[in-house]
Amino acid sequence: MRPADDIRRLFKNAELRIHPDGDEWVFEDVLKARQIVTGNLPATPDSAWRTIMRSPLTKLAAAALVVIACLIGLSLWRTTGSGIALADVLARMEQVKAYRFQLNTKVTGEDPNKPYSSEIRATWLRSQEYGSKSIWERLDPNGGESTFVEAYFLPQKKTAISITHKEKKYSRIEYDDRFAEQWPQTDPRTFLKEIVACKYESMGRSTVDGIEVEGFQTTDPNWLGNRKIKVEVDVKMWVDAKTRLPVRYDFTTAYFDQMGDKIIRRQHIVMHDFQWDVVVDAAEFEPPVIPDDYTGTVVKYPAHITEETAIQGLKILVELLGKYPENINDDAPTVLRLAEKSETPAAMLLKEEIKGLTEDEIGNKLVDFLMPIRGLGRFYGLLQYDKKGPAYYGKTVTPKDMDKVLMRWKVSDNEYRVIYGDLHAETVTLGKLAELEKLLPK
Amino acid sequence: MIEDKLLIFRFKQGRNGALRQIYDKYKVELLKLSVVLTGDVNTAEDIVHDVFVSFAQSAERISLTGSLKNYLVTSVINRIRNYRRDNNRHCETGLEGAEVFSSPERGPYQWAVLSEQLTLLSHALRELPYEQREVVSLRMEMDMTFHRIATLQNTSTNTVKGRYRYAMARLRSLLNGEVEHETRR
Numbered sequence: 001m002r003p004a005d006d007i008r009r010l011f012k013n014a015e016l017r018i019h020p021d022g023d024e025w026v027f028e029d030v031l032k033a034r035q036i037v038t039g040n041l042p043a044t045p046d047s048a049w050r051t052i053m054r055s056p057l058t059k060l061a062a063a064a065l066v067v068i069a070c071l072i073g074l075s076l077w078r079t080t081g082s083g084i085a086l087a088d089v090l091a092r093m094e095q096v097k098a099y100r101f102q103l104n105t106k107v108t109g110e111d112p113n114k115p116y117s118s119e120i121r122a123t124w125l126r127s128q129e130y131g132s133k134s135i136w137e138r139l140d141p142n143g144g145e146s147t148f149v150e151a152y153f154l155p156q157k158k159t160a161i162s163i164t165h166k167e168k169k170y171s172r173i174e175y176d177d178r179f180a181e182q183w184p185q186t187d188p189r190t191f192l193k194e195i196v197a198c199k200y201e202s203m204g205r206s207t208v209d210g211i212e213v214e215g216f217q218t219t220d221p222n223w224l225g226n227r228k229i230k231v232e233v234d235v236k237m238w239v240d241a242k243t244r245l246p247v248r249y250d251f252t253t254a255y256f257d258q259m260g261d262k263i264i265r266r267q268h269i270v271m272h273d274f275q276w277d278v279v280v281d282a283a284e285f286e287p288p289v290i291p292d293d294y295t296g297t298v299v300k301y302p303a304h305i306t307e308e309t310a311i312q313g314l315k316i317l318v319e320l321l322g323k324y325p326e327n328i329n330d331d332a333p334t335v336l337r338l339a340e341k342s343e344t345p346a347a348m349l350l351k352e353e354i355k356g357l358t359e360d361e362i363g364n365k366l367v368d369f370l371m372p373i374r375g376l377g378r379f380y381g382l383l384q385y386d387k388k389g390p391a392y393y394g395k396t397v398t399p400k401d402m403d404k405v406l407m408r409w410k411v412s413d414n415e416y417r418v419i420y421g422d423l424h425a426e427t428v429t430l431g432k433l434a435e436l437e438k439l440l441p442k
Numbered sequence: 443m444i445e446d447k448l449l450i451f452r453f454k455q456g457r458n459g460a461l462r463q464i465y466d467k468y469k470v471e472l473l474k475l476s477v478v479l480t481g482d483v484n485t486a487e488d489i490v491h492d493v494f495v496s497f498a499q500s501a502e503r504i505s506l507t508g509s510l511k512n513y514l515v516t517s518v519i520n521r522i523r524n525y526r527r528d529n530n531r532h533c534e535t536g537l538e539g540a541e542v543f544s545s546p547e548r549g550p551y552q553w554a555v556l557s558e559q560l561t562l563l564s565h566a567l568r569e570l571p572y573e574q575r576e577v578v579s580l581r582m583e584m585d586m587t588f589h590r591i592a593t594l595q596n597t598s599t600n601t602v603k604g605r606y607r608y609a610m611a612r613l614r615s616l617l618n619g620e621v622e623h624e625t626r627r
Contacts, residue, residue: 004582007578007610007613007617010563010617011579011583012582013559014474014557014559014560015556015557015559015560016470016554016557016560017554017555017557018469018470018473018553018554018555019553019554022487022553022554023469023553025553026469026487026491026494029494030465030494030495030497030498031458031461031462031498033495033498033499034458034499036499037501038456116555259459
């Protein structure tokens with residue numbers, strides 16, 4: 001055997017698999033980039049990949065299900081032949097103060113060249129008052145030791161904590177007062193709303209776990225939202241005929257390849273063992289003390305996100321970079337990387353401050369410093385979430401441009417709020433905004 | 443080779459199916475190369491993502507004469523070099539990962555899933571000077587000739603061969619047990 005053969009074999013045998021979810025997001029970005037060039041899409045700074053994969057939100061919800069809601073329809077109060085209206089079920093669920101349930105998910109790749117399987121079991125405790133606590137067990141596909149993640153989402157404290165004991169890691173996010181409404185939760189109420197929004201039908205009465213139930217089913221692909229690729233869904237839910245509360249959900253979804261010819265991935269989710277109206281104690285939602293030998297990061301957002309938050313963030317960025325960043329939604333590490341290239345006095349001080357520190361130490365040391373920058377990103381993100389038509393022109397507008405629009409968003413049908421290059425702000429009419437934007441460099 | 447030329451031809455004609463085929467054909471190879479060169483899967487994913495995004499935007503600039511694979515590999519290498527330059531200029535510790543979050547598999551939307559062997563290999567490669575890492579990775583992973591690597595590194599073939607020898611010796615010592623295991627398989 002040649003001396004290099006063993007190393008070469010090691011290289012060739014060191015495998016890398018593609019995760020189908022991530023793959024879809026990345027190609028979406030690639031395709032979007034192409035469509036922008038060909039003029040089929042307007043240019044936007046958004047990247048599905050960066051937003052989804054690099055967001056601390058996503059990272060915290062490590063195994064959480066993010067199901068895109070379909071539009072809420074008008075069939076909420078439709079009763080079935082057996083007499084249960086799903087609106088009643090939803091109303092009953094809204095009355096429940098706290099409940100527990102179990103969740104199992106299994107994802108399998110159907111491509112024989114890229115076999116893939118992932119299995120998660122989770123237990124949830126959710127309380128209207130205290131938030132949620134969940135334990136996620138990711139099974140090792142090779143039969144080895146599972147990995148457990150303990151996660152807390154505490155709206156009152158505006159905090160989310162995740163602990164991975166096996167790796168002795170933790171993360172803590174202190175967020176603003178609007179984060180909770182965007183938090184990706186595994187919420188049985190949301191799933192019910194999504195079923196109601198689709199075309200569904202009753203499966204009639206049966207017995208599940210010894211309970212008399214009525215089943216509901218939808219096979220409407222819109223249950224997964226408006227997806228570009230072909231999907232098949234089979235969503236079932238069984239409701240206790242007496243209590244009008246869910247007993248079990250069973251979701252099967254199949255995703256096809258780009259051509260729509262063959263299934264490349266299947267997902268099966270079961271939510272079961274519901275315990276409704278359980279008595280809970282605040283102590284159950286108290287995260288454990290993090291042991292001293294655990295390492296992790298803390299991320300903080302300003303408590304309230306306002307226009308002033310955005311202006312503060314922009315001021316700091318100018319001090320740091322000497323100009324406005326091209327993208328408003330860059331994450332903190334990206335901003336820090338930009339700062340490394342900068343020679344402004346603020347950047348030089350910052351670099352001195354973090355010299356020789358480890359990555360975790362840098363993140364934690366700069367928690368407060370980064371807060372206004374994170375606040376700026378949140379401000380813009382909220383404008384997008386609220387569909388206020390924001391735009392940002394940091395690529396061409398400089399801090400000296402007192403009459404050029406740096407950022408703008410809609411405040412009413414005919415009015416826009418504008419932050420100018422010198423960071424003063426005013427409300428202008430739609431007509432004036434159009435004139436101002438004509439002056440922007442191309 | 444002809445297949446790639448056809449794909450580029452179709453891509454330049456604006457057919458998104460060809461873009462998808464190119465993406466599917468090379469993403470694993472490029473991700474693996476990026477992982478062994480950066481030693482960090484998040485950075486590797488970002489780099490390959492950006493290479494494909496940039497590729498998608500540049501149909502008009504791509505010629506039909508060169509090798510598509512070489513073009514993409516060179517793009518990955520250049521981006522990694524830029525990334526390293528940007529990160530090492532002022533600070534010994536890279537800032538990448540300042541916001542790293544602990545999760546068992548880096549979240550539900552990860553792109554690359556590394557085998558244990560690839561993780562081990564990328565950790566070992568991190569111990570090598572970057573130029574040596576580049577030589578051994580391009581040689582082993584991309585089956586590139588020393589001459590081609592020398593062109594990429596803007597140095598002589600002899601220098602590349604020297605880097606390769608040092609890298610292999612160091613790698614063998616770092617991966618002692620694993621190499622023996624591979625030999626027995």
